[in-house]
Amino acid sequence: MILVLVETDATGAVEVSREAITFARDLAAAGGGVPVDAVVVGEVASGIEALVEQLGTYGVRAVHHVAGDAFAAFAGAAWASAVQSVRDVTKSVVVAAAGTPRGGEVLAHLAARAGVAMAANVVSFEGLSPFVVTRQVVGGSVLEQMQLDERPAVFTVAGHAVEAVPAATRVEASLVESRPEVAEADLVARVVSAEAPAPDLSGNLKSARVVVGAGRGAGSSDGFADLLELAELVGGSLGVSRVVTSLGWRPHHEQVGQTGSRISPDLYIPCGISGAIQHWAGCSSAKNILAINTDPDAPMVTKATHAVIGDLHEVVPAINAEIRRRRS
């Protein structure tokens, strides 16, 4: 059996968790049709029944819901103990999760506790015996084939490496509730306070027909005025690289890529974005890409359909002026 740790938000299973289930289903099919189960830890904002229903459409056989006061606040070790208890009951030979910060953290705990290896950011599997996976290393510019010969085989699936697709036939998934004991030691490192996140406005970004992208080339948090104006002029949304969110220039819900949103607009206009594989994972399904970059050899330029070579702080205001001129 294959067990997938599923993360949820107000809408149910998050997209990257549904991708991990899709990956697990392909793996299960290659292994002769072994079942895929899901484990969810803590409160489910969308309601557990709705989640079970949703995961059934992804072919999940059973949803193991581990709940209780111990999981009210996030603690990596406690979550891992929850996953471990489900893995022990189900005797799963594979435990997978999405390559999110939470997914990677919980599975690293699990691997350490079980004394097995963990492969992070897997994009595909090569063979079952031996079980060999391919994963992203060196910031995505290199792939590593790694052998997972211990059981359980533990890995995370890189965000947007596969598309989340419902199963051909819907399954009537069952719900298994459990409330395992959690050791005091597993609760020592837990979140003691959380300031509510900025409202998640990524829905606009995901559905936009045009997305104006901004990367390190924006220069600073003050470097976005022209880019926002362009987004407004084309009736689109702003999307940014991880550098931009890490540096605190823009909020995380604007991030495009493996650990951000996946977009598929008619036109994507990445400005000052190099086009690292993790960014590309989020924008590769754009129909047209117009890259604006000072470096003609940047991967984003070579992968784009169209490009302008130049400083975005000169090119973008000129485009805005030209649009305004033609409109007046």
Added chain:
Amino acid sequence: MADVLVCVKRVVDSSGEVVLTEDGQSVDGRYAGFTVSNHEECAVELAVQVAAATGGSASVVTLGDADAVEQLRTALAVGCTAATHVEADGSRFGPADVAREIAAVVRDHAAAGAGHDLVLLGNDAADSGDFQVGIRLAYELGWPVVNGVATVSVEDGTVLASGDGPDGHETYRVPLPAVVTILEGGVEPRYPTVPGRMKAKKVAIEQRSPSAEPAGPKRVRLLLPPPQPSDVQILGKGADAAPAVVDLLERLGVLAR
């Protein structure tokens, strides 16, 4: 007073073109140069800040070949005052091996009366990207671990650590000793000054050998993704390209209101 140990890994600078060694087992650094990850640079900065704020100390450790001393000297130049070099061929060490070796250093330092209250690591290494050495280290030591935060401070025998997560800006408060892994973005790493570099040269580095034979990474081989043919159409250079861009926008029908 907090004595902090920070873990850095010498990695090939992969900002340019990446070349693999002939055996497909590692990235060839002969032409590219070497560095540590941004996460680790921030971890070093935080270690130095915590040491200064508590009147404690910041030490640095690496496991790597003889040349990895360069990365230790850089950390010494920005405020670490002691360094430990576990000299070994790092490519033969998997994440569990590295965690065990760092744990051995921590235990031996404690036995020698120079223990550490807090160990900082990067969230993930820039080359192997295993996302796990810090967590495995915590299990080796039996210490709590906080993963992927941007800032840390120490007060009254506890470490306060915070960063952005799915529940918003999250804070952890954990009793020392503890392990914390750092994501870049919470602090601006300082750059080594010339006097800093001079001072770093004079520090005697503790040299060690690995405590055990490594089990090794589970690597079969490394591969480069196949190159993609480019059929990009260059619309022009600089501001002069604006009319061609707006022509394209009109053609794609994205300007219509």
